[in-house]
Amino acid sequence: MSPFYGAKHSVRPITGLFAAILTVSLFALSTSPALADSGDEAYITTHVLTLAQSSPARGAASSEVESFATALANKAIQPFEGLKPLLPEGSACESAMVDGKVLTLRFVVPAGTVIGDGDLETLNMILMRYIVMSQDLSELRMEARESTPAGVAVRTVPNATPRPLHTFVPAPPPIPTPIASPDEPAATQAPDYQKLYKELQKQTDPGAANRSAGQNSIATGSQPAGVLSGRTMFFSPGHGYVSNDSGSWSTQRGFSKGMNEDFGNLDQANYFASLVFNAGGTVVCMRPLGNQVKEVVLDNTSNDVTFTPSAASWTLSGSGTDNYGNSTGNNMRYINSQPLETATATYAPIIPEAGWYPVYCFANASNNRCSGQLYRIKHSAGETQVRVNHRRVGRGWVWLGNYYFYAGKNAVTGAVVISNETPSPGTAGLIIADAIRFGNGMGDINSHGSISGLEREAEANRYWLQASEAPASVYDASDTDANDNVGAPARMSAYMQQDDGQGFNGDIYLGFHSNAFNGVARGSVGLITTQATVTNQPAWAALCSDTLDTMANIEDANWEFTWGNYSQSVLSGSYGEFGGALNGQMCGTIIEVAFHDNDSDAKLMRDPKVRYVIARSQVHAAIKYFNQFNSNPLAYFPEPPQSVRATNVAGGIRVAWAAVAATSGGAQAATGYKVYTSPDGRNFMLAQSVSGNTTTQSDLTGIPLGEVRYIRVSATNPGGESSPSNVVAARSTGGQINPPVLIVDGYDRLDRFNNVPRFPGNPEDTWCERLFWRRNNRFDYAHEAAGSVAAADRYFDMVSNESIISGAASLLNYETVVWMTGEEDAANQTLDATERGKIQAFLAAGNTTHNTTGRKLFISGANVGDHLDTQNAARSFYNSDLHADAAGRTSKIYSATGNGGGSLAGVSVNFAPGPETYDVENADILAASNGSTVLMSYDGTPGGDFSFEPFDVIGGWKDPNYSGSTNADAASTFDIDTAVKRQGSGSGKLYYVWGTGSLIREYNSSRPPLPSNAVVSIWVYGDNSGNNITFCMRDPEDSELFENLPMTINFTGWQKMTWDMANDPRTRFFGAGDNTFTGATAQLDSVILRKVGAAASGTIYVDDMTYPVTPGASPGPAAVIYTSAANRVVTFGFPFQAISNEVERNLLMNNTLDALGTSRDASSSVADWSIY
Template structure:
């Protein structure tokens, strides 16, 4: 858990709408259509899950997502009593609790089942030092990054510092959990990388019984990953898509809430599910919130005017009025102050970084169900319409990753300023991440150096860093917990022949930044290779599109960072060099402008541009001059990128000269493909079947790479399969140069990447013997079902439990059709609001007392 400006605060985070079961359409549908290639239901989830949620956690906040936050569509759940569950220690330290816990539901799970009432739970007696433990070891169907969640039963007899350890590919991460609160739901610990299969050492969660208090540790279930939809019935089956795309109505049910939360309209008819979604978000926040916790509720939406003429940002708090542009605030006290702080920050930052004419309207009220105190009287709540998706000009911005980042950071900073003003404390904003980073071999180990991240004069970015945290990884995928350092240099002793990757995050009193791009080394005397990451682009030209015509959505854009540019590409280059036992250093290209890195002392530079620099820019003049001098002096160069040639050709005279003189290539008309092979008569002839990633094969999408044409002194050595269109040009304008018109890191097969790079190493004399061509690769095994759990009974799935009776409310507030106004978030409220507020306050207080009253183990 990070510490920062939001430590001690809880943020209930709502990404608004999502897929629901539509009775009229007889299929799953999003609540908003595709407008200008944007679907609100997807934009909101992508933005909050990839930007705002980790930003809030970095600032120390406890974040409770109201839709599934994990983009990983594979899920494994290990329940107590399952084959992957084990207890170690004296049997007298363990027992079975009478309190219900998670139990594997039948598949599909009906829309009125409460899964946290289907099973039981165990307990373990605490001690001053660890004398017993319980472990949950999943059989993961494929490797990847996953969120980890634990479930337990809360009780006053539980310890307030239950010790849980996540064992993952990067090491161990330790957590202390107050088990007197937030029981009967999934409690999110963090996101970690796991390898495929079962591994108790690097793929498990362990609970230890050491505590500073007397009591017991509750042992229920552990979840790894987000999974795909599984709520459905004979009328309509589960959503065959990732759960993070589902609306909150299903996630709150899956997360342990009672039917009064996820199905407040009473009988669980399919036709109720869309309206139930609106209030399930805020009802879940009120149900989960514990007395004394300092919490707020923030909902991110995008808007629609119906005419496409409105644009800009709006913020809403609760009031008894429809959407009429007025402010008649009657919501939870503090909501209006928080909303104004967020609007002010959005207005300032979007004008400074996106559009100086950005329009932010004055704060408004409306009887929106999501901020209705009748559903959630326990915390300040705001609904933000960040932009209009049916406005052409706003939709252009919504398709940009950087717009989403700037808007998310504005919400983070707005919350920090709101709490600081309310609490009378100084404002501390988390710093920006370092960009200029280098890792190089030093005698007996490695040295990592970086420049402090920039600050700005217009109060948009973060405050200055006061310390740093350096993370390490053996493979660039699984990362450790990091080591804090006060300076801008980190040294580490490593044996010769060790490959290690590093990322650096900046720290201050506000919290922790996102990490830098990764750099790495393979240790060895006088490393001959320097790898340079010059891939800085992240914009709408790189967006993916997805065919969602079965849902009447056409092909909207998807902004999925790990398929675009996640800053990790150096690991693919590093692994290819290390495979041939060649030592290397690496740096970001920004390290050259800052003077941290230079080419002196290296025999070969691997300069990769991916899909280009910022906004597709080619190398700077300084970078080109340094590369030109290096090659002219006999240095060898591997230069790669999808659009490197066309970017240089579209530049100035110096750019074009670098393309012709150093890379010895130009651009030819023709259509590239995603399959590359060696030219039959050239030295890469055995490089066959080089499949390129389209963003769906585990790496970064390469886009539409350039078709190259050899210039004077250049020879085509790679081609697009089945054509004579060149994908790679070799030359020797001084040292050996291999110019790839495709990203080396975009080659899907690691063996084929290693072969291409190793063959070039041999051509430069850095390898005595060229590598053997790769043979046929086996097809990957079937990863199995998206959702995996095994019942304690040994039946899979377990026999269905009797269907519980529907939860019936004698009277409910009026429900308005979701399409009535604007974003369509209006549900509940109106004239009966005060009576319902009084009733709901009573219900909420009774709920809080009931959850803390029993003392059963």
């Protein structure tokens, strides 16, 4: 939540008709906004920072801290550099007092002073950051007394009695209470809402066979009954773009270390939403969920809404209701619920383009509603059923999940149906048909004469709430948009919540933020407001922080860095977001998940694995809160099933998986499982439920010959339902065993290096990464692989690579193996030793009864050659078994074409990043080996500088102490830094400590190749130390190492070092050969730093190692290698699954399987075939 240094993004005002045209085009062209210094961070000005640097040491005497606090507070409130003062002219901090862990500041302000919410939050932020956190205090209190400045006439009589500073913030208008239509029936008595709602979620009729799964690796199926059933989680991802008084839009927090808090909070909320949904809770987020810039909103009056038996059978409400549209001519319709469905309202939009759409419902809340209104989301797999209790929540958008819809209008596969079915034990009442939203859209709120031109999700909460047609008292309660945004999420939560007997502890509010302090502090902290006394808030804040730290400390063995712990669980200060704005209706807090100004924390928060654990921890914290204060059971949903496989058996298709046990991270063991199927690998439908922890297989029967079923599995227990497994698939053989093809899903990697950059063309510290699930690892690439194998008219089974490793599935039962490694890399083991052994055994097994031409292997991935050959993890295997030789790496080449005369002649593919594919920035360049030939080549290089070492990932770079040539102190380190960089997403950061040494050889074990006559350049960010830096190149023919003439680092900032390897002088660092580059290829060996200057330590950065190339005609370097030896092998240098065009993908698969000679038989009997 706290700001940190770095420019903020601002966009110019867009007005008039041109604005309407430009809104979408700006986003489509990814125009990077201009930069500006405005908003909260602008108040961390030079005069504040200068004084803050003289902060007393931690543990200093109270009198010293008090004196410093008074001085800093006075600096902070003074106007500076044209900024509006945080307190009115004539204000002053007159005293400070430290009492234990509490700091109290007393101000004097002019009579009649009025303070804005945002101004108070900014003052609070500065004082919390530079005094409370600096001194390891736990609470900040601010109070003020009024006085009349000399010579100033005032209308208000001064009050000399000090009172809390937050009382000078005007109270917002009251939150409107629900307005019932005069013709609506009276309210009914509140049921036992949680027990009843959970039972409703367990209902199997109508449509038991159509209960289906939602979007992705996080979403689940029709909302399960769980430990949060009957409860609403109101939550807010903090900040977002706001407009100032002149119509200029900017983020509220800065860009640094690859992060921006405004976007990071939003990414965190998306993980949290799906896990709340899985636990049975109702999801209400104060910014849009999902990442869909298209939108369709259907009100009940739309021509795309149809009613049964007829519209006339649904009563049109009278005037004055809180309906969507806010006009008497656009009121909602309602009808009585029934035990069985007798009436529906179908909302069938015209979807503008195919994709994933968040779906929301809008209905006014009242005690005369039924206890669980049924929404049936209809999509390609059937329908998903979600119930919302509008006795408890309404008057705003409630999230129903994310779903894939095809373009156009289709009431069967792209609609939402509101049903009046409410079976026992549900409470009968009214069913409401008002509005349904598909997608989020682009911002269209005109604020101060301009619109943002950005997607709605990028904007602050108050604009989403305004677009949700909340009353102005919710989103426009202060003098500026930024001030409005402080309390708007909590006010909206109170506005949407309806009292139905759940009491204060029935629902809860949570704000997501990240923190900043001094670049060193780490870990999480929960916040307590001093602006109001909120019942149970200290406990809720501590639960959020403590549960997160506990889980993270358990999980961090699998992370890039260990988790850091802040010294305290909670901090108290003047926070306006979650105090009085909640209207006394529920408890609330903010969780500062980690510190975005700390390098390790920033990298962890950019890791999807970490964001998932943070989200899970906050769901567990809520479960603990409801247990402690509302007698809710303690139950935690399980983790997803692993080792999933789908194989044809005599009775149909068998789905199997590994049992899900309890984990030390808090997830409890599965007590059952759900098997979901899909016709297209997008949306899923519940096919079978399985009881028991150890019952880990299920047979799907009645699937016609030749049909493909995409399958995934989730685990269930009383806590709810896990996220689903990865997707596998099988093409039905009609009950026969042993199809010729086995697809192996070997892409498990999930880390920050496949995040999507936002504003990637901007200078350093003005861009950030987004955690888009479907652009990193979707875990559903069966859609691409299985779809193409089926299009090639081959029958197949599919398993996860863990099934092969464990022996639960065997390669030996198949004629052809299609193995997909995606962007699996060395750190994640493209093929580990066990997998390589299984492949070798498969290739050595000889013929099958399908044919007499041996075994066939199709293997694709971007990093297999780099890992196995270049880094020598298994060079012999790569050269001999895969018949390929690693010959380098591509750099942003996204297309390949089949070589003339070969089996892929005429086939062209493009694997550029798209809305559902990751960015294959670098892929393997191949060369023939052991009798193989080139089938496909990358398209010719466009010319210019070829970046053969971009320093975006650590790759083969070793610790400086790895080389025996290094004699510097062991404290020296090398890693990838994302804050200081010249291009791409990172640079190489060398921190050196000389000790008694004088040389560091920073070695690259990958030894990327380049022409031995290249003119090679590297950018160096100097520290003006006077030290010398050189390249070191290896001659692979005789292992000689050569350096260029050194460059003296007598500069700061970026400078380029260049070496014409064929003509410039060189010195031999190591070896005894012919003193020249013998062949046409050299290899980058290392960067060498020699001590010349006097500094004992320092830091330099290196980036963007390039050499110029002339434009090349196709074919370029080899992309696909083929051998027709006793066993036929096709090795790809790029991931097959990254090809987004279905026609290109299918043609490539078909021709490749034809080249391999893969059989088209459905099955045949093999004596030694067995089911694993």
